[in-house]
Amino acid sequence: MIEIKNLKASVDEKEILKGLNLSIGKGEVHAIMGPNGSGKSTLSYALSGKEGYNVSGEIKFNKKNLLELNTEERAQEGVFLALQYPTEIPGVFTKNFLRTSLNSIRKANGESELNAIEFLKILKEKSTELKIDDEMLARPLNVGFSGGEKKRNEILQMALLEPSFIIMDETDSGLDIDALKVVSNGVNSLRDPDRSFLIITHYQRLLNYIKPDFVHVLSDGKIVKTGDWKLALDLEKEGYGQFIN
Amino acid sequence: MENYENIKVNFDSFIQSLKSNADDIEFRKKSFNHFLTNGFPKAKDEEWKYSPLTKDLNKFLSVEFGKSTEQNFPEELKENYDHYPIIFIDGNLQLENVQENGLKIVKNEKFLKSVKKEGTNPVLNFTNAFADEGYLIEVEPNTIISKPIVVYNFYSKNFSSNFVSAKNFILINESSEITIFEKNIYNSDQEYLITSNTEVFLAKNSKLKKYNVNEENKHSTIFNFTKANLDEGSELEHFTFSKNINSCRDETIVNLNGKNSFASVSGIQSLLDNNNHEIKLIINHNEEFTESSQFIKSALHDSSTAAFQGKIFVDSQAQKTDGYQLSRALLLSDKARFFSKPELEIYADDVKCSHGSSSGSIDNESIFYLRSRGIDETDAKEMMIKGFLAEVIDKLKDDRFKKIFFSKLGHDSENV
Ligand SMILES: Nc1ncnc2c1ncn2[C@@H]1O[C@H](COP(=O)(O)OP(=O)(O)O)[C@@H](O)[C@H]1O
Ligand SMILES: [Mg+2]
Numbered sequence: 001m002i003e004i005k006n007l008k009a010s011v012d013e014k015e016i017l018k019g020l021n022l023s024i025g026k027g028e029v030h031a032i033m034g035p036n037g038s039g040k041s042t043l044s045y046a047l048s049g050k051e052g053y054n055v056s057g058e059i060k061f062n063k064k065n066l067l068e069l070n071t072e073e074r075a076q077e078g079v080f081l082a083l084q085y086p087t088e089i090p091g092v093f094t095k096n097f098l099r100t101s102l103n104s105i106r107k108a109n110g111e112s113e114l115n116a117i118e119f120l121k122i123l124k125e126k127s128t129e130l131k132i133d134d135e136m137l138a139r140p141l142n143v144g145f146s147g148g149e150k151k152r153n154e155i156l157q158m159a160l161l162e163p164s165f166i167i168m169d170e171t172d173s174g175l176d177i178d179a180l181k182v183v184s185n186g187v188n189s190l191r192d193p194d195r196s197f198l199i200i201t202h203y204q205r206l207l208n209y210i211k212p213d214f215v216h217v218l219s220d221g222k223i224v225k226t227g228d229w230k231l232a233l234d235l236e237k238e239g240y241g242q243f244i245n
Numbered sequence: 246m247e248n249y250e251n252i253k254v255n256f257d258s259f260i261q262s263l264k265s266n267a268d269d270i271e272f273r274k275k276s277f278n279h280f281l282t283n284g285f286p287k288a289k290d291e292e293w294k295y296s297p298l299t300k301d302l303n304k305f306l307s308v309e310f311g312k313s314t315e316q317n318f319p320e321e322l323k324e325n326y327d328h329y330p331i332i333f334i335d336g337n338l339q340l341e342n343v344q345e346n347g348l349k350i351v352k353n354e355k356f357l358k359s360v361k362k363e364g365t366n367p368v369l370n371f372t373n374a375f376a377d378e379g380y381l382i383e384v385e386p387n388t389i390i391s392k393p394i395v396v397y398n399f400y401s402k403n404f405s406s407n408f409v410s411a412k413n414f415i416l417i418n419e420s421s422e423i424t425i426f427e428k429n430i431y432n433s434d435q436e437y438l439i440t441s442n443t444e445v446f447l448a449k450n451s452k453l454k455k456y457n458v459n460e461e462n463k464h465s466t467i468f469n470f471t472k473a474n475l476d477e478g479s480e481l482e483h484f485t486f487s488k489n490i491n492s493c494r495d496e497t498i499v500n501l502n503g504k505n506s507f508a509s510v511s512g513i514q515s516l517l518d519n520n521n522h523e524i525k526l527i528i529n530h531n532e533e534f535t536e537s538s539q540f541i542k543s544a545l546h547d548s549s550t551a552a553f554q555g556k557i558f559v560d561s562q563a564q565k566t567d568g569y570q571l572s573r574a575l576l577l578s579d580k581a582r583f584f585s586k587p588e589l590e591i592y593a594d595d596v597k598c599s600h601g602s603s604s605g606s607i608d609n610e611s612i613f614y615l616r617s618r619g620i621d622e623t624d625a626k627e628m629m630i631k632g633f634l635a636e637v638i639d640k641l642k643d644d645r646f647k648k649i650f651f652s653k654l655g656h657d658s659e660n661v
Contacts, residue, residue, distance in 0.1 A: 048617050051609070075619035087614040091632030091639065100628065101618035108619065140632070140639075157618060 001026045001196055002165055003060035009039075009046045009053045009221075016042045018221035019057070024165075027193040031207055032200045033232060034218035035240040040200045041084055043218070044169045047198075048081040049074045061165060076108035080163035082154040084170045089141040094153070097141050098123065102160050126159040130186050148179035155186040166190070167198045172206035184209030204236035219243040247284055251307035259310060259375060277374035280367050295552030295584045297492040297521030298368065301466040305438040308375070308408035313337065315401035322430055324395050326645070331380050331396040336409035338378045347388030347421070353381035353414050368468045368494075372440040376412035379441075382425065386418040386448070393645070396427040404433060413443040417451040417479075424643060428458040437465040444472050447479035449503065455481070456646050458653070459495075460488035467493040477503030477532075482642055485512040486650055487522055496525040501535035501563075511540040511641075513634045515654075516549035516581075523552040530563040530596075537567070542637050543574040544630050545581035552584040557600070561592035568596070574604035575633050631656040 002024040009017040016039045024030050034040050046055050049071040059066040066074055089097075103113040114122070127137060130152050142150050151171050158166055168187070172180060187197070187210050199212060207215070207229060215231040216223045217240070224243050225231065256277050260270060285302040286293035293299050313335030323330065331350060332339045343350045364370060384390060400409075417423060429439075447453055459467065467490065473481050485495055499508045514522050528537040543551040557568035574583035585602040607629050615625035631654050638650040 050613050050617075070622075071613060071616040072619055072621050072625075075617055081617055083614065083617075087608075087611050089611050089614070089629070089632055091634070091636040092615075092628055097615070097618075097628075100624070101615075101620055104621065104624070105619035140636075161618070 001061065002198075003058070004047075005058040005060075007043075007046060007055070007057035007059065009042050009055045011053055016053075016221055017046060020218075020222055022216065022223060024196045024198060026196060027191075028214065029191065029197040029199065029210065029212045031212040031215045031229075031232065032198060032218050032223075033202065033204070033215060033235055033240075035243075036202065038218045039221045040202075040218055041169055044081050044084075044167045044198075044200060047074075047167055048079055072104070073108075075161075075163075076105050078164035080158055080161060080166045082151075082158065082166070082168040082171050084173065086142050086150045086154055088143045088145075090143050092141045094139055094141050095123070095137045098137075098157065098160060101157065105161055122160065127156055129189070130156050130159070131182055132156055147174040148176070148182075151175060151179065151183055152186070155183055158190060159186065164194060165196050165198070167200070169200045170202060171199075172201055172203065180206065180209065204232040207232045217243055247303060247306055249281060249284060249306065253281075255308050255310070256374060259377075262310075263377070273374045276370040279365075280370040280374060283367055285371075286367050292366075295554065295586070296494050296523050297550070298466060298468060298494050298523075301492045302368070302438070304436065304466070305407065308438065309406040310408065313401060313404040313406070315403040318397065318399055322397065322399070324426070326393075328393045328395045328426075331382075331394060333378065333396070333398045333409075333411065335399070335401055335404035335406075336378055336411065338380060340380075345390065345392070347385035348390050348423075349381070349383040349385075350394070351381050353379040353412065366470070366496075368440060369442060369470050372410050372412070372442045372468070372470065375408070376410040376440075376442060379412040379414070381414045381416070382423070383414075383416040384418055384421040384423050384451075386420060388418075388421045390421075390423040393424040393426055396425065398427070398429045398439075400429075400431045400433050400435070400437065402433050404435065407436060408438045410439075411441045413441065415443065415445045415453065415455070417445075417447050417453050419448045420450045421448075422452040424454040424456070424646070426456045426458075426646065426649075429460070429462070431462045431465070434464055439465055440468040440470075442470045442472075445474065445481070447473065447475045447481060447506075449476045450478040451476075452480045453482070454641075454643050454646070455483045456641075456643075456650075457483075457485040459485065459490055459493065460653075462490050464491055466491070469493070469495045471496070472498045472500075473508065474500045474502055475506035475508060478505045479503065480506070481508040481510075483508070483510045484637075484641055484650075485524075486653060487512065487514040487516075488653075489515065489517050490520055490522055492521050494523045494525065498527045498529070499537065500529045500531055501537060501566075502531050504532050504534045505536075506532070507536045509538045509540070509640075511538070511637050513542045513544075513637045514551055515544045515546075515630075515634060516551060517546045518549065519547070520549040522550075524554070526553075526555040528555075528557050528568065530557070530559040530566040530568060532560075533562065533564045533566065533593075535563060535566045537569065539570040539572070540637055540640065541572045542634050543572075543583060544577060544634055545574060545583060546577045548578070548580040550582045550584075552586075553602070554586045554588070555600070556588040556590065557598055559591040559593050559596050559598065564593050564595040566593065566596045566598075568598040570600035572602045573633075575630060576604055576606055577630070
């Protein structure tokens with residue numbers, strides 16, 4: 001369902017992704033592992049359409065070339081990126097943001113917008129599962145949230161928006177074991193034959209909870225090795241040294 | 246030098262027509278003469294360096310009085326909650342009978358005459374010379390007025406003069422509380438000069454929330470002056486919402502005269518076109534254990550200009566004081582401009598004072614985050630601007646007015 005061909009991304013003169021190929025089938029969970037600076041976050045931005053990168057190649061998603069769509073159009077199409085560092089936005093209230101987001105996507109897909117009552121009902125349901133209380137939702141977006149709260153908020157957005165392609169950028173970093181379990185349970189409950197995942201992580205730990213179908217190693221802007229989830233175990237033991245020249 | 250001959254003639258005929266006592270006439274004459282020594286302020290005057298008034302006041306070298314023929318205030322413009330209205334129609338005060346123990350709302354005649362001292366501010370002197378209407382709100386001791394007072398400054402289509410000036414008094418006696426909401430409604434595109442001088446006295450342990458709205462005025466030149474004196478343990482929350490205002494200077498002086506008094510002066514300004522708005526604040530910590538906060542946010546579109554001059558003064562005997570000041574501006578066009586001049590003047594050593602000022606464009610990371618959740622770029626920007634301004638509203642203590650200001654901003658609050 002996602003076909004990435006010869007993807008290159010650069011900032012100014014610096015080439016970060018150097019011809020990356022990857023294909024992710026419907027319902028599959030792929031993990032990308034790689035050392036710091038290998039281009040993992042850049043890949044997530046290239047997929048979600050962040051401005052400021054010079055991107056070439058092809059990203060086929062539902063028969064469309066994502067590179068021709070802007071950020072919000074990709075989101076409306078079903079692409080979701082859980083950020084490594086979710087942005088704090090003072091003055092924009094979390095609940096209001098969530099409703100605006102959900103309704104923007106519904107509208108773009110020709111569905112009716114939800115009124116406050118309909119929305120709050122769905123929100124209640126999804127937030128309870130993720131142990132997110134009302135007080136947190138009443139706060140400005142991510143402002144004063146702990147690391148764990150920010151990541152749970154990202155999972156909540158995923159659960160609400162029901163995207164078909166989810167990219168998670170180091171969602172596990174900075175989480176203690178309890179928060180990691182909450183986050184993994186949230187992700188696992190979203191696993192679906194029609195939904196694909198690309199899980200970016202630096203450590204193998206998360207993959208004990210969310211078991212991937214494939215593991216890829218990203219080094220210097222390219223995928224240098226692909227395997228099943230056991231590859232993650234090897235990496236944990238041996239480190240990335242073997243892939244860095 | 247401008248020619249003030251016309252204004253002199255205006256003043257003489259104004260004084261002739263005034264039914265007032267000798268003291269009042271004397272004070273007005275003194276104020277007017279003081280005004281004449283330097284005339285309207287110039288951009289080279291340090292105190293008026295950033296003021297839009299320096300270029301606009303010269304349009305008013307002749308002021309016409311003449312009363313409006315308008316008698317009616319459109320009922321549909323009234324706020325839709327229970328309140329005590331004070332209505333100015335083209336500067337003429339219309340009062341309804343107020344039946345509440347401990348609350349007095351009258352024309353301010355008595356106090357208009359009681360103030361003797363002329364100041365050095367030329368526009369204030371000008372206002373004091375000419376102001377002929379105004380309200381007096383007094384709350385008796387130990388009285389909590391739960392219904393807000395709403396002051397409507399309404400400008401009708403039937404007003405052909407070019408000048409309105411008011412002098413108001415607010416007196417909150419010991420252990421009393423009140424909320425006053427003042428809004429300007431312009432139903433006319435005329436070029437007016439509108440000036441006001443509001444004096445506020447807060448007695449021991451009293452509380453005043455004073456909220457102002459000034460919006461949608463394409464042609465007028467406005468000067469609002471407020472001076473508040475706070476006794477021991479009293480609290481002032483002063484907030485001004487300014488939106489799409491042609492030319493305006495809001496000047497506020499707060500004297501923290503009693504221990505444990507607290508003043509919060511905040512404002513947001515959303516400016517378009519060639520709007521030019523200046524906020525000038527002076528907070529004087531004259532006594533120990535006093536606390537103040539200044540919080541101003543500006544969203545500047547097109548070729549608009551905003552200026553903020555905020556001063557924290559701490560007297561040598563005002564130990565253990567806490568003064569806070571923050572001013573932030575969002576520049577939404579290459580042509581928008583923001584001037585900030587924070588001043589600290591501190592003569593005591595055991596004080597906590599902080600100030601900060603910043604201006605910049607919308608944060609790209611935040612825009613990306615919103616867009617990555619399916620929100621269109623224009624909507625995302627709009628959300629960011631509203632959110633930026635909403636932060637000031639969010640800090641207000643009054644839930645009713647918080648909601649009112651949020652909806653003025655078109656910003657849904659946490660209630661979705
Ligand atoms: N906007 C940018 N400007 C300049 N260099 C960048 C930018 N974004 C990323 N880089 C560089 O590209 C490389 C890959 O970064 P990144 O994708 O964040 O890696 P990872 O997420 O794998 O740690 C790093 O060397 C980083 O410094
Ligand atoms: Mg990264």
